[in-house]
Each structure stands twice: as C-alpha cells, then as structure tokens.
Amino acid sequence: MFETLSDRLNGVFEKFSGQKTLNDENVQAGLREVRLALLEADVNFKVVKEFVARVGEKCLGQDVLKGVDPAQQVIKIVHDELVELLGGDTTELNISGSKPAVIMMVGLQGSGKTTSSAKLANLLRKQNKKPFLVPADVYRPAAIDQLQTLAKQLGIPAYNSTPDMNPVDIASAALAEAKEQEYDVVLIDTAGRLHIDEQLMEELATIKRNVTPQEILFVADAMTGQDAVTVAESFNEQLEISGVVLTKMDGDARGGAALSIKSVTGKSVKFVGMGEKLSEMEIFHPDRIAGRILGMGDVLTLVEKAQAEVSEKEAEEMARKMQKAEFDFEDFRTQMRRMKKIGSLDSILKMIPGMGALKNKLGDLNIPDSELNRIEAIINSMTNQERRNPQLINQSRKERIAKGCGLKLKDVNDLIKSFTQMRQMMKQMMGGGKGKKGKFPKL
Ligand code: GDP
Numbered sequence: 001m002f003e004t005l006s007d008r009l010n011g012v013f014e015k016f017s018g019q020k021t022l023n024d025e026n027v028q029a030g031l032r033e034v035r036l037a038l039l040e041a042d043v044n045f046k047v048v049k050e051f052v053a054r055v056g057e058k059c060l061g062q063d064v065l066k067g068v069d070p071a072q073q074v075i076k077i078v079h080d081e082l083v084e085l086l087g088g089d090t091t092e093l094n095i096s097g098s099k100p101a102v103i104m105m106v107g108l109q110g111s112g113k114t115t116s117s118a119k120l121a122n123l124l125r126k127q128n129k130k131p132f133l134v135p136a137d138v139y140r141p142a143a144i145d146q147l148q149t150l151a152k153q154l155g156i157p158a159y160n161s162t163p164d165m166n167p168v169d170i171a172s173a174a175l176a177e178a179k180e181q182e183y184d185v186v187l188i189d190t191a192g193r194l195h196i197d198e199q200l201m202e203e204l205a206t207i208k209r210n211v212t213p214q215e216i217l218f219v220a221d222a223m224t225g226q227d228a229v230t231v232a233e234s235f236n237e238q239l240e241i242s243g244v245v246l247t248k249m250d251g252d253a254r255g256g257a258a259l260s261i262k263s264v265t266g267k268s269v270k271f272v273g274m275g276e277k278l279s280e281m282e283i284f285h286p287d288r289i290a291g292r293i294l295g296m297g298d299v300l301t302l303v304e305k306a307q308a309e310v311s312e313k314e315a316e317e318m319a320r321k322m323q324k325a326e327f328d329f330e331d332f333r334t335q336m337r338r339m340k341k342i343g344s345l346d347s348i349l350k351m352i353p354g355m356g357a358l359k360n361k362l363g364d365l366n367i368p369d370s371e372l373n374r375i376e377a378i379i380n381s382m383t384n385q386e387r388r389n390p391q392l393i394n395q396s397r398k399e400r401i402a403k404g405c406g407l408k409l410k411d412v413n414d415l416i417k418s419f420t421q422m423r424q425m426m427k428q429m430m431g432g433g434k435g436k437k438g439k440f441p442k443l
C-alpha cells in the first residue's frame, strides 16, 4: 500500500521538531510531500501544481493554532482544499421538471456505462421513482442483451431495442414510450468506442438534440487515472456533460481522476461505482474521496471490517462526539471492547479519517491485553453518570473508583489524564467547532 500523506507529513515535520509553527522552510518541505502524494494518487500534473500553490498560500497565511502541530495543520488545509476542489457538497442529480427526466450515459467502451445505467435505475427506484432503461448501443454485440438482462434481474422495465435499429431512433421511440407509460426517468445507455471517435460524437449529439436530456453523465473508469481527463475534456467540449460517474473505485485507484476531471471540466462527480454488483453504487461524497486521496482512511472500511460490530449510524455518532469532545468513558469502553474483537486500536484509528496523526502523537498504541483489562476495570467501577460526564470525577470519586477496582489512585489519575488529552486531540483532529468549512471528514 501507499504511505499515507499523513505519515509523510509527520515524517517531514519530525525533522523540524521543536518548530511549533508553520514557516517558509517547513511549509515548503510539507508541500513537496503533498505534491508527491497527489501525483501518486494519479492527479493531473497541472492540477497538482495549481493546487499546491493555493495550499502554500493558505499555509503561510495561517495563524498559529495552539496545540496543533504543523503537520496536522497542513493536512487540514490540504483536506479542506481538496473537498472544495471536488465540489464541496454532494451534487444532486437534476431530474426535477417535466416528466420523464432523461439521463444519457456516455463514455468510452468498458468504462461501465451499461452497468452504471442499471445501478442508477436501481438507486432511483429506491427513491420511489419509476425508471425506464434504454439500450442504445447497437454496435457492441450483446450490449443490448446485457442491459436487458440486468433490467430483468432488477425487475425494471427496459425498451425493447434490437441491434438492427438506429440509436437515434431508439432514443426517440423509447422517450415516447416512457411518456405514454408515465415513467419518471429514462436512462439511455449509449455506445462507446475505445478512443474518442468523431462519428460516435456526432451520433451522441444527435440523440442529445432529439431527447434534450437533463443530465449527460460521463462515465469514467477510475483506474484509467489521468487518461480519463483528456477523454472527459473531449466529451465535455462536444456534448457538454452535466456530471460524472466514476466507476471501479473498489479497485486500488486512489481517486485522483475525480479531482482532475472536476478541475479540468468543472463538472462534479455525482456517483461512484464500488463493485460489479448492481447495488454497488454510491452517491459521491467529496470528503470521502478527499480522505481517500490523502490516505487518511475510509470509515467505510471501518464499517465493513467491523461488520455487525459497528453500524454506520454508530460510526457517525462517534465522529460527531469526537468532534464536539463529547467522547466519554462509555464510548471509550465500547471502542475498547470492539478493539479486542477487531484487532488493535491502531487498526481502528487508522480507519477513522484524521486519526492517523493522533496515533503518531499517542505513540505506541499496541496496548497489551493486561493493560486493557486494567483500563476496563477502572471504567467499570465508575458510575454510569461518571462515564457519561467524565468532568464529574473529582478527588473523592477518584478514590472511590480506585477502591472499587482494587487499583491505585495513580492508575485512575493516569487514565483520566490520558483520556482527557486524547479527547482534546480528537477534537482538534476532527476540526471541531469551526463552522461548516472546518468540518473534518464526515463519516
Ligand atoms: P460499458 O462498455 O461502458 O457499457 O461498460 P460495462 O458496463 O459493460 O462494464 C465493463 C466492465 O466493468 C464489466 O465487467 C463490469 O462488470 C465492470 N464494472 C463496471 N462498473 C464497475 C465497478 O464499479 N466496479 C467494478 N469492479 N467493476 C465494474
């Protein structure tokens, strides 16, 4: 795997140990790492150059934040800039207006148009829409069959195209049928070539003129990295795309293509394909991809790994608490118990965005089982109220807790002290309480 950007920046700033603030020298060294990490994540060279320049300005203009080390500060700035560059918030599909809404799927051969058409229809149906799938790729043998089979699997109606028909006629006839049947959304799966092809572009432009789609989604294979950028540019010039579907993000592509396509075309990624199955498509969240590009971890992995152990809702709640420094002993105990099942605290922290650096600060987190048991014993002898409100724990309560678990007062003090420090660091790492811009990866 890649070394994460967080790791790299920590390495750089370690060399400058003792320097508690950002200055020209350490910022330049940090930016070098940012540049390399982005290039490795397959972000377009020009995009990287502009991006790094912007981050550099922000870093030097940054006030010194108490208790936050330079590496953390740079990571935070880079993260926020990435989210901004990726479009800030999630961009909604534009399917309001007159019915049926028309969505055209375009892109090179093999990028995932047919699969994504079916996946999107599936998503739309979950939102109580009535989708209609239209196979309009008459060139690739079995392409029509492929979409019709997927439609059948999903139980979603599809237009009955045949390979002898003309794609332009298919689109128009299907639209007429959709109107008659009162479908909400028409998804047209078009043909692709291995390379940009004038003839195909003309055909797509004709379909566009005839059916006036609300959305033209450019489907790009995330694994093709920078190549996807040139192709996106060309499709955008000729068809004026309205958004992007980034497929195959389940592979080890780091998402650099998302960043490059957005900055070059100005069009946002709206969906990501996360696997071959028809349920494996997600609405695009800029902060998740930013985290992935930075290698800051991906809470989805956490959710998956913990499987039944952690629900997504719970993870969200945990992040919210960390951000607000409301993380309490009850949460701490829950995480500890989970950790015993999943593996080390290390592996849990690595999966929570922004927590990699915390790990470095806390040092060796491979707490031996015996130590874990001691910590748990202390937490167990607290009252519910104390666990929920650690600030209640005064001297006399500490003494009672120590007696209750048969440990020394010093052990209780040590635990409370490291817990308080940890909580403060979590808050800083999550950018807690700094308004909406300062929002660190939402889980
Ligand atoms: P098209 O030529 O653009 O219509 O591409 P297809 O939809 O036929 O997809 C090409 C291949 O990519 C198929 O084998 C799909 O199963 C696969 N594919 C599409 N989307 C994804 C994805 O998000 N993840 C993975 N792993 N495979 C995908």
Ligand code: MG
Binding pocket: 113, 114, 115, 137, 143, 189, 190
């Ligand atoms: Mg296809």
